[in-house]
Amino acid sequence: MSKADNMLSILWLLGSGKRVTAQQLADELEIHVRTVYRCIDSLCASGVPIIADSGPNGGYQILGEFIDSPLLFDSEEQIALVHASVFAQEAGYPLTEALVRAVDKLKRYTNEEQLEWINRHSRGLAVIQTPAEGRELKLLQCLEEAAAHGESVNMDYAKGPDLASSHRVLDPYGIVHWKGNWYVVGFCHLRGEIRSFRVDRILYLKATNLNFERPAAFSPKDFLLRSLLPNPLEAETQVIVRLQGHEHVLNEICKHWLFGHSIIERRGPSEVLFQLEEQSLKTYVPYFLLSYGKSLEILEPRMLIDRMTEVSLEIFKHYEVMQKKMIGKDEEIK
CATH class of the missing domain: 1.20.5 (Single alpha-helices involved in coiled-coils or other helix-helix interfaces)
Incomplete structure (x- = not known):
C-alpha cells in the first residue's frame, strides 16, 4: 500500500479509542514497524492529536473527540x-x-x-471570470499571510496606470474579491486611516518585522462596500431617477452593484425609482444605461436625459470620424 493508504488505515485502527502499539499496528497492516513510526509522524504533522504512552500498557491513542469527527465526506x-x-x-x-x-x-x-x-x-458547472495573473496571485498570497499573522507590509501603490506610485506601510486586515477585482483593506500609515487598495495596482510588496492587531469585529468586506457605494446621508446632492422599461431589463439593472443599492421603490414590473448621486449621472450612469438602447425609457430627471443625448452625440461623432477614415482608406486601395 502507499503511504497515504497506510496512514488512513492507521487512523481507522486508532479510531476505536483504545491504545495500540506500533507492533500491533504493523502486524495488523502487514508492514514494517518503522513504516508505522513514519506514518504516525506524518499524521501528527497534519494535525491529528495522537499521543504516545510508554510502559507495559502503553501505545498510541487519539486524543479527545477527534475519533468522533467525520473523516469522510458524503x-x-x-x-x-x-x-x-x-x-x-x-x-x-x-x-x-x-x-x-x-x-x-x-x-x-x-x-x-x-x-x-x-x-x-x-x-455541469462553469464560471466565466478573468483569472488573476501569476504576479497578482503572489501579491494575494503575501497579503493573506500578512493579514493572518498580523504583520505589516511595505507597499508601493499607483492609483492608475499613468500615475506615479507612492510608498507606504500597510497593516492588511484582509483581502476581498468584488466585481472581478481583488482589494486589500487595512490601516495605511501614510494617510493615518483605514483604506482599501486594488491589488492589481500594487507595484511592490514586502513583509516587515512590524506587527499589528486588527480591530475587534472589523469586517474588511463591510468597509469596502461602504467605501465604494454611495452614502445618502453623506452625499452632497442626491437625485431621484425614474426608469421605465421591460421587466427583464429592469430586473437586470436592479442587480447592478450601484443601482441595486439605490432602489427606493419598485412600481410594478415596469417602473423603478432610484436615488443616485448627481455626479454619477454626469459620468458613469449614462454610459451604462446606453447599453440597454430603446428597451429603456428615462422618465426623470431631465438632466439625465440631456446627458444621455450629449453622450450619444459624442459616440456618434466618434464613429462618424472612424467611418470617414475607413472610406478614405478604401478609396486609396481602389
Whole structure:
C-alpha cells in the first residue's frame, strides 16, 4: 500500500479509542514497524492529536473527540467542495495550487461510483471570470499571510496606470474579491486611516518585522462596500431617477452593484425609482444605461436625459470620424 493508504488505515485502527502499539499496528497492516513510526509522524504533522504512552500498557491513542469527527465526506459534500473550488480558482484564489491538490486528493480516495458522480456534476458547472495573473496571485498570497499573522507590509501603490506610485506601510486586515477585482483593506500609515487598495495596482510588496492587531469585529468586506457605494446621508446632492422599461431589463439593472443599492421603490414590473448621486449621472450612469438602447425609457430627471443625448452625440461623432477614415482608406486601395 502507499503511504497515504497506510496512514488512513492507521487512523481507522486508532479510531476505536483504545491504545495500540506500533507492533500491533504493523502486524495488523502487514508492514514494517518503522513504516508505522513514519506514518504516525506524518499524521501528527497534519494535525491529528495522537499521543504516545510508554510502559507495559502503553501505545498510541487519539486524543479527545477527534475519533468522533467525520473523516469522510458524503456525495453532496464532495460535490459542494468541488463546485466551490471552481469558483475560487476562477476568482484568482491565492492558494489555488493547494486547492487543486486538495480536490485531487478528494477524488483519489473516493470510490469509483462517487468519483463518477463528482465528475458528472463538475462538468455541469462553469464560471466565466478573468483569472488573476501569476504576479497578482503572489501579491494575494503575501497579503493573506500578512493579514493572518498580523504583520505589516511595505507597499508601493499607483492609483492608475499613468500615475506615479507612492510608498507606504500597510497593516492588511484582509483581502476581498468584488466585481472581478481583488482589494486589500487595512490601516495605511501614510494617510493615518483605514483604506482599501486594488491589488492589481500594487507595484511592490514586502513583509516587515512590524506587527499589528486588527480591530475587534472589523469586517474588511463591510468597509469596502461602504467605501465604494454611495452614502445618502453623506452625499452632497442626491437625485431621484425614474426608469421605465421591460421587466427583464429592469430586473437586470436592479442587480447592478450601484443601482441595486439605490432602489427606493419598485412600481410594478415596469417602473423603478432610484436615488443616485448627481455626479454619477454626469459620468458613469449614462454610459451604462446606453447599453440597454430603446428597451429603456428615462422618465426623470431631465438632466439625465440631456446627458444621455450629449453622450450619444459624442459616440456618434466618434464613429462618424472612424467611418470617414475607413472610406478614405478604401478609396486609396481602389
